Amino acid sequence: MTFLALNAVAKTYADGTIAVHGVDLAVDEGEFVVLLGPSGCGKTTTLRMVAGLERATGGSIQLAGKIVTDLPPSQRDVGFVFQFYALYPHLTVRDNLAFPLEAVGVPWRERAVRVNEVAAAVGVTELLSALPRQLSGGDQQRVSLARALIRRPRLWLMDEPLGTLDAAVRASLGAFIHEQQRRHRVTTLFVTHDQEEAMQLADRVVVMEAGRIRQVGTPTAIHDAPRSRFVAHFVGSPGMNFIPATRTAQGLCLADGRHLMIHNAASTDVLGPVIVGVRPQWLQVSTDESEKVGLVATVVLDEYQGDHRLLHADAEGLRLVARIPATQRHALGARVILVPHAEGIRLFDPHSGAAL
Amino acid sequence: MRHRLGWAFVIPTLLFLIIFNVFPLISSVVLGFTNSELTGGSWEWVGGRNFSRVFNDPKYAAAVRTTVLFTVVAVAVELALGFILALALHRDFRGKTAILTLLLIPMMLPPAVMGIYWNFLFDGDYGVINQVLHAGGLLAPPQWRTDPGLKLLAVVAVDVWMWSPFMLLISLAGLGSIPKHLYEAAEIDRASRWMVFRRITLPLCAPLLGLAALLRATDALKQFDLVMAITGPNDASTQTLSTLLYQVIFSNQRVGLGAAYACVVLVLVIALAIGVTRALARMRSANAGQAV
Numbered sequence: 038m039t040f041l042a043l044n045a046v047a048k049t050y051a052d053g054t055i056a057v058h059g060v061d062l063a064v065d066e067g068e069f070v071v072l073l074g075p076s077g078c079g080k081t082t083t084l085r086m087v088a089g090l091e092r093a094t095g096g097s098i099q100l101a102g103k104i105v106t107d108l109p110p111s112q113r114d115v116g117f118v119f120q121f122y123a124l125y126p127h128l129t130v131r132d133n134l135a136f137p138l139e140a141v142g143v144p145w146r147e148r149a150v151r152v153n154e155v156a157a158a159v160g161v162t163e164l165l166s167a168l169p170r171q172l173s174g175g176d177q178q179r180v181s182l183a184r185a186l187i188r189r190p191r192l193w194l195m196d197e198p199l200g201t202l203d204a205a206v207r208a209s210l211g212a213f214i215h216e217q218q219r220r221h222r223v224t225t226l227f228v229t230h231d232q233e234e235a236m237q238l239a240d241r242v243v244v245m246e247a248g249r250i251r252q253v254g255t256p257t258a259i260h261d262a263p264r265s266r267f268v269a270h271f272v273g274s275p276g277m278n279f280i281p282a283t284r285t286a287q288g289l290c291l292a293d294g295r296h297l298m299i300h301n302a303a304s305t306d307v308l309g310p311v312i313v314g315v316r317p318q319w320l321q322v323s324t325d326e327s328e329k330v331g332l333v334a335t336v337v338l339d340e341y342q343g344d345h346r347l348l349h350a351d352a353e354g355l356r357l358v359a360r361i362p363a364t365q366r367h368a369l370g371a372r373v374i375l376v377p378h379a380e381g382i383r384l385f386d387p388h389s390g391a392a393l
Numbered sequence: 394m395r396h397r398l399g400w401a402f403v404i405p406t407l408l409f410l411i412i413f414n415v416f417p418l419i420s421s422v423v424l425g426f427t428n429s430e431l432t433g434g435s436w437e438w439v440g441g442r443n444f445s446r447v448f449n450d451p452k453y454a455a456a457v458r459t460t461v462l463f464t465v466v467a468v469a470v471e472l473a474l475g476f477i478l479a480l481a482l483h484r485d486f487r488g489k490t491a492i493l494t495l496l497l498i499p500m501m502l503p504p505a506v507m508g509i510y511w512n513f514l515f516d517g518d519y520g521v522i523n524q525v526l527h528a529g530g531l532l533a534p535p536q537w538r539t540d541p542g543l544k545l546l547a548v549v550a551v552d553v554w555m556w557s558p559f560m561l562l563i564s565l566a567g568l569g570s571i572p573k574h575l576y577e578a579a580e581i582d583r584a585s586r587w588m589v590f591r592r593i594t595l596p597l598c599a600p601l602l603g604l605a606a607l608l609r610a611t612d613a614l615k616q617f618d619l620v621m622a623i624t625g626p627n628d629a630s631t632q633t634l635s636t637l638l639y640q641v642i643f644s645n646q647r648v649g650l651g652a653a654y655a656c657v658v659l660v661l662v663i664a665l666a667i668g669v670t671r672a673l674a675r676m677r678s679a680n681a682g683q684a685v
Contacts, residue, residue: 090577111583123578127596136592137582184582 040066040101040224041087041192047095048082056082058248059096067222069215073235074245075271080228081196083245087226088194089113101191116185116223118195122177124169130156130180131165137188151187159183159217175206182214186221193218193225199234211237232272236260244268262383266390269314269383275347278320278357280313280332281387289313289382293353296330297377311393312385319381320359322348322367323374331376332357336367350375418659424652431646443653453654455629456637463545463633464613467552472606474553475560476598482561483568496558504555508622511551512538515623538623541630548619548631556609563605567598607669614662634658 041064048057057079064070072080085091087098089110097106105113124133131152138148156162159179169177178198185193198214199207215238218225229235235242236256244251244259244267252264263269263277270276280297282289285308288299297313323331334350334357341363348359350373357375367373384393425443429436447453478496482489499507514521515537523534537547571594579589617635620626626636627644638658642651 088581090580110577110580115581117578117581119574119578121574123572123574125575125578125593128592136579136584139592140579140582140584140588184578188582 038066039063040068041226042099043083043087043096044099045096046083046086046093046098048079048086048091049094056248057086060245060250062243062250062253064224064226066224069218069225069227069238069240070243071235071239071241072226072228072243072245073232073271074230076230078245079248080230080243080245084194084196084226084228087192088115088117090117113192114190115192115194116188116190118178118181118185118193118198120197120200122169122174122181124177124180124184126169129166129168130161130172133169133180134165134184134187137184141188155183155187159186159213173206174202175210178202178210179213182217186217186223191224193223193227195225195227197228197230199231200229207234214238233274236272242272244271246271262392263314264392266312266314266385269385269392273316275317275358277314277316277383279385280315280352280355280357282311282313284308284311284384291332293333295333297332298379298382299330300379307393310387312387312390313377314383314385315377315381317347317358317360319378320357321376321378322350322359322361322365323376324367324371325374326372328374328376331374334373334375336369336371336373339367339369348373421652422656424649425656426653427649428647429649429652431642431648436649439649443650444657446650447653447657452632452637453657456632456634459545459631460614460616460633460635463549463552463616464610467549467556467613468606468609470549470553471557471560471609472602474557475562476564476602478557478561479564479568483565493562496561499555500558502555504618505622507551507555508619511547511554512623515547544624544628544630548616548623551619551623552613552616559609560602560605563601564598567601568594570601571597603672604669607665607672611662611665611669614665 041062043060043062045059045061046057047055047059049055060079060083062070072083074080082091086093087100089105089108089112093106097104099105100113100115110117124130125136128136134152134155135148138151143151152165153162156165159182161176161179161183164172164176164180169180172180182198185195195214199211202210211234214227217223227238236259239256241253242256242259243253246267252259252268254262259268259272263272266277266279270279280291282291282297284290284306287296289297289311291297332352332355334352334355336348337351337356338347338349340347340349343363345363346361346365348361348367350357350359352375359375385391386393426438426440427436428439428443482492515523517523517534517536517538520537522537526534535543537543575593575597576589579593584592615635616633617639620628620631620633620636621639624631626632626640632640634654635658638651638654641647641654
């Protein structure tokens with residue numbers, strides 16, 4: 038059942054800058070949806086419009102069956118977690134947590150009970166008397182989460198809550214958010230520019246670029262079936278490789294006459310120039326010169342990653358990355374042949390960038 | 394070697410301090426135990442007689458009362474007015490810079506000139522204020538400069554006019570330093586406007602406002618020029634400690650007695666200065682690490 042619906046929601050700032058072009062999105066109750074995109078893509082603006090911190094200049098927002106487009110944040114029943122925590126610096130953790138309860142007139146006896154409850158749930162009980170500045174970044178964000186949780190809102194909004202934390206805290210807090218969200222079944226809209234974070238947390242990922250939604254889907258769908266070059270490149274670490282080629286009746290033909298793949302084109306296929314997309318893990322690196330299929334390239338960089346290597350190779354100005362076993366070594370400057378696995382090949386239109 | 398070089402840098406300042414601060418301080422304390430006169434001539438040690446006179450002098454007690462009353466009322470009104478104006482001006486609108494510049498002019502002008510200027514406005518018969526009150530239907534407008542109950546009020550009014558803009562400026566700085574996302578968080582938390590003001594705006598501005606009030610208070614305790622210009626130094630209803638000192642030393646030419654008065658004032662001011670320093674230190678520790 039749709040809980041949150043965005044209908045052609047747009048934002049144009051007073052100076053004429055268009056931040057969001059008209060976004061349509063339906064979020065089910067209890068769903069964890071991640072807005073993913075590079076900075077400036079409009080994801081935070083979209084989130085802030087849902088919160089009511091930013092006024093939509095077009096379209097409508099429906100929350101729990103009610104149009105809330107022009108309502109202030111206080112009438113939307115949302116909890117918001119800010120990137121920079123936004124804890125009240127002069128109040129103790131206890132008073133920070135009690136603030137939303139005090140604001141809606143919960144009697145102090147019940148306030149105390151609920152503060153203790155939520156503090157225990159997020160693991161900040163022993164920090165209740167501390168001031169925010171005495172806490173580490175991770176703990177501050179825990180308190181901020183607890184504050185967003187305490188009034189038991191029906192929608193959680195999170196604006197890059199892990200963005201400023203270091204890697205270890207990031208991972209544990211990310212898992213914690215995930216767990217809390219699953220336990221409370223709170224509908225959640227989460228903004229990030231980190232695609233790994235998006236993959237790890239989301240039920241569905243919304244990829245945005247330049248104020249528009251480019252693709253909505255499960256993490257697997259976004260990763261395996263990107264609908265455009267932008268999504269294909271933005272998602273995955275590193276992103277997808279792109280190789281210009283020509284589709285002929287015999288297969289995918291490269292500029293130097295070699296083939297990237299040999300197969301018989303289906304009768305419905307349009308023949309002509311295409312962009313071939315291959316993820317690094319679908320590229321095999323071969324040193325066998327007799328290899329008929331594949332791209333000839335020179336090794337330029339070998340990045341050791343622990344359980345694998347990322348091999349960067351140059352094919353006449355085209356930079357490609359292959360993910361290979363950690364045990365496989367190639368000298369810098371060596372000639373190699375990059376052979377794509379048929380299963381991993383995606384085709385894109387060379388002009389529009391749309392998936393074919 | 395390094396130590397000697399260090400001293401070379403410190404000595405000029407040290408000499409300056411000794412000549413212009415320490416020496417006059419000691420000499421004025423010493424003077425307080427003599428019956429020196431302004432015209433010079435012979436003098437004698439009189440022991441603690443000057444000091445016992447100070448504490449038994451009703452004019453001294455009255456001057457302390459007047460000074461404290463003036464300080465408390467003027468600073469409180471300036472603080473309140475400045476903060477309220479700051480709340481009104483703390484947003485962007487056309488002509489904001491022009492308005493702020495205009496408001497700051499009184500602060501830049503010499504108080505003696507301001508006092509004389511306001512005398513014209515306050516004048517009982519042809520002053521603008523009373524002309525307006527008269528035109529407004531008030532048949533017997535208040536005599537600002539002669540009514541003993543109103544004279545101090547007139548001095549306070551001019552001081553408020555001069556110094557409220559200072560409080561406004563400090564308040565604006567305080568309001569501007571509160572991060573915008575705290576207000577957004579409060580909005581999400583459903584706080585009413587009154588709660589936001591009471592629980593966020595006011596407490597976060599308070600340290601700065603307190604500091605400004607203390608600074609203004611140390612200045613107001615020395616009130617001299619406005620009183621001199623508006624009523625003269627020897628008016629029972631407006632005589633402050635500074636004008637009393639002036640009266641004793643320059644009009645009555647009793648330097649020894651005046652020095653004793655000054656010593657007692659000094660003790661009061663030092664007490665307040667310690668208060669300011671402590672408040673400053675507390676504020677600094679309270680604000681440490683509050684940058685985010």
